[in-house]
Amino acid sequence: MSRSERGFAAVETALLLPVFILLFMGVIDFGRLFWTQNTVTAAAEEGARMAVLTDTSDDEVMQTVKDYLKNGGIEEPPTIEIGARVPDQPVSVKVSVGFSFMTLLHSLTSLVDIDRVTSTAVMVHER
Known part of the structure; x- marks a missing residue:
């Protein structure tokens, strides 16, 4: 390999390495999401x-959700909403936690508009 070829390899690396690092960090952040x-x-x-x-209280439901999140590695305090618990009617549990990107994508959050992760589960209440 001649001296000029080594110089070209160094320039190519200098130009492409930041792009690959940004791509890699983006993959990690979206994996976290x-x-x-x-x-x-x-x-x-x-x-x-x-x-x-029928024999559980709202506090027990909230503690179950908090424990599940903690065991899953989420330390962010959740927002938990429990719907009306009426026999033979659907009951919903809505869980929401804050989320922020860790890499340079943090500056692009205005484009993707993700600051909370929310999910709702609905099941029919027993008698």
Whole structure:
């Protein structure tokens, strides 16, 4: 390899490495977003399972959701809304947590407008 070829390789690396790093960090951030959405959805479903039982209180449902989120690695305090618990009627559990991108995508959040991850689960309340 001649000296000029080595120089071209260094220039190509200098030009492409930041692009590859940004792409890699974007993949990591969107992976975190999908992981958070999956965990929040599962926590809402678990809360709805608890909410349809007749012998559980709203506080127990909320604690179940918080425990599920904590076990899933989400430390952000959630917002939990539990619908009316009327026999033979659907009950909903809505869970929402804050989310922010960690990389340079953080500056682009105005484009994607993602600051909270929310999920709602609905099940029919038992008698």
